[in-house]
Amino acid sequence: MPEASWLRAARRPQVVDVALAALVLLAVSLQFLLPERENDDELTWLGFLFAAATALPLVWRRRAPYITGILVGAATTAMTLHHAPPPDVVFGGFVVLYTGAAIGTPWPRRLMLLLWLTGASVSMTLKEHAEPFEYAFHLTSLLGAYGLGRLARIQRAYTEAVEERARRLAYESEMEAARAVARERARIARDMHDILAHAVSLMVVQAEAGPVVVRSDPSRAEAAFEAIAGAGRDAMAQLRRLLGVLKEPRGSLPPERSPQPSLAALAQLIAQVAAVGLHVEQLRTGEPAELPADVEVAVYRVVQEALTNTVKHAGATKAIVQLDWGVDELRLTVRDDGRPGKTRVQGAGQGLIGIRERAAACGGTAATGPGPDGGFWVIVTLPIETQTVG
Incomplete structure (x- = not known):
């Protein structure tokens, strides 16, 4: 697979969620894979299954954030009650709080935060008999995960607003360009009408007068035909300048042209x-x-x-x-x-x-x-x- 395709696949939300669930599973498995000798916590297979259950539901965290939060919360509660071993760090809880704050609606995500804070406090009081600094660490960690989710939500909203503004500006620019083209076409149409109407009118009048005087006043007839030629040349020169604008490639330098007529x-x-x-x-x-x-x-x-x-x-x-x-x-x-x-x-x-x-x-x-x-x-x-x- 080419490198660019691999990067695009790695950035897909489903791939990211699976990788995140695997990372949390690895984190909660470390105390089983690398047990500490001075740690008195008992390690059991049922405790490992409860720990794994706090990580696996994270695969569906975007599609069903609150159901994922309930499953992870239930698995964490079961692991706490089983206490073999207890959840030292609630990695799954961090992820579901972050996800709820980032994509959830206001009241459900606030309720979820309250339940996690309450559950952590009760667990540390009744099962862990934690020291005050442990309360500060765990509760601050939960609040930090929720705060990071809120920051991600604000950043995403800001990015969407900037993109929407860019799209709106691009649309307005296109509309203004279309209006400018319409105005320019109208101007060209008016100029062409004025140039052709003037030149043709003079040529018709002179052409009608020429045959009448061609025998009686040859010099006047000659002047009439010269006037016809002059009007035609002048019209051609003005039209050439006018149409030269339409033939210019976009971005090229304009050809040399005479200025527009003036007083x-x-x-x-x-x-x-x-x-x-x-x-x-x-x-x-x-x-x-x-x-x-x-x-x-x-x-x-x-x-x-x-x-x-x-x-x-x-x-x-x-x-x-x-x-x-x-x-x-x-x-x-x-x-x-x-x-x-x-x-x-x-x-x-x-x-x-x-x-x-x-x-x-x-x-x-x-x-x-x-x-x-x-x-x-x-x-x-x-x-x-x-x-x-x-």
């Missing part, structure tokens, strides 16, 4: 939209302040989605992107002069949901709908840091 990229975005024929004006009020990275990304994506909806659904000729910087918040407004109405809101439904989700993820709010003078408005309020940009 500085708004000018390029507006120029890209203006290439399809929509006049976009950018307005700013207040003192610009430092923005967290996720808020900058949210501003860019909201503007991108709002202008994409304008190009796809509004039939507008003009749009305004306005940033109003306050003390502790940024108010972003994107409005156009296109046609409002239910059809447009339904067509842009997924994008509008994405806008509200992005605002909520940053601790802000979003409102969309027809403007007071026509057109369509997107108003997003996001929290900012109070420190201004120097």
Whole structure:
């Protein structure tokens, strides 16, 4: 048998109990195997059988601790009354008291301790005529065995509590990892929607305009096709960066990637939209302040989605992107002069949901709908840091 298998077998409770019973049997047999000449106690076979009976029931000490205690107690009492020889040290009593204290219920184990203490006191008084120090030794030994059992019980309870806490922490860690994966998937889905919707919308508008002017205005047609290619390349680059995260092996170093879009990229975005024929004006009020990275990304994506909806659904000729910087918040407004109405809101439904989700993820709010003078408005309020940009 391999060494590891032998060790596992040796640690089984049944093997431990059999070995313990054998050890106690050996201990109580020593006065028969190695009798002392100056000892006046008579040695008989019946006395040996009583001594053996204090050890053999210990094989069942875990499965039936109180029955084992009764059998060992009865054998010890019989050995005491037979007195040939008397039980000098109640090894079996130590084991059953320890076992009862370690795994037993409160009242039975306390009753068992009381019976053993009483029995030992009566035996020493009536049969042994013991000296005071012998009372102290035997009774303290019984109490010590019971106390060791209580300590083992406390240690086991502490170990189980620590293990349960470790299992709970591991479960909570797994749940948090699952929530993080869900949040990341939602973020990737929003980004993919914004990137593809914006790029495809611009490409469709330019593709529809290209054939119309290909004969009458070749230069304009050429610019339209270049805009289509540019929108496609930009979309591919952003998708490559986005999907690169999903392809990374766990634990590997991330590949070099361009940073997420920020406020500085708004000018390029507006120029890209203006290439399809929509006049976009950018307005700013207040003192610009430092923005967290996720808020900058949210501003860019909201503007991108709002202008994409304008190009796809509004039939507008003009749009305004306005940033109003306050003390502790940024108010972003994107409005156009296109046609409002239910059809447009339904067509842009997924994008509008994405806008509200992005605002909520940053601790802000979003409102969309027809403007007071026509057109369509997107108003997003996001929290900012109070420190201004120097």
